[in-house]
Amino acid sequence: MNRLAVEKRALILQCLTEGMSVRATSRLVGCSKNTTSKLLVDVGYATAQYQDQTLRNLPCRRVQADETWSFVYAKARNAPYAKNPEAGDVWTWIAICEDSKLVPTWWIGDRSYETGILFMEDLAERMAGPIQLTTDGLKSYPEVVDDAFADWMVEHRILKQKYPTEQTARTSYVERQNLTLRMNNRRYARATNAFSKKLENHAHSMALYMMNYNFVRPHRTLGRGVTPAMAIGLADKPWTHTDIVRRLLDSN
DSSP: OOOOOHHHHHHHHHHHTTTOOHHHHHHHHTOOHHHHHHHHHHHHHHHHHHHHHHSOSBOOOEEEEEEEEEEESSOGGGGGGOSOTTOEEEEEEEEEETTTOOOOOEEEEOSSHHHHHHHHHHHHHHBSSOEEEEEOOOTTHHHHHHHHSOGGGEEEEEOOSSSOSSTTSOOHHHHHHHHHHHHHOGGGOSSOSOOBSSHHHHHHHHHHHHHIIIIISOOGGGOTTOOHHHHTTSOSSOOOHHHIIIIIITTO
């Protein structure tokens, strides 16, 4: 297979991060579905590795965490009838820095303590100092947070009402992040035929989305042309999808 030009690969990534499905992207760009899927896998590996290495020692002070639902191949109620052993509900745990709007970590799995502790331990490892952490009332959060963080590292606040009287106890930013995710990643849309057929591709799609969110797309609340990565000091200008291709894909 001939390798696609940098500009064409960048266009594919742009389409995928604007909420288009693999099939729609392939039709628009003029390439096969397999070519688009292969690029998604390659960029998923590359962006996940880059963010894992880069999102470290972060000076976050206030962090919000939440989980958002999706599914692979079939929803849980239909999973027993599916031929795919990976079929079922999938939960993505997401953390967001209130001040920079950076997403320092995310974790894909179920909604159990076991997945929660992996997520929280990863979050704790990425923080440069103590944080105030706000979550919703999911029963496993208190135990998960206590087990993942040292006592001096976290002040855990649980939001038990929709509109808190204390302004610092809120999950509005991470809930808005969940909406942005559903709008810009087709696999997370609630009523769609573009859902993931493989858990691996679901993870690759999420890595690309987060690379676009953290490094490429300016956030309106941060000022004109400022991305979350810029706001926290990890970049001096917005990345482009061409940068992803040249700096992450072509360097491997």
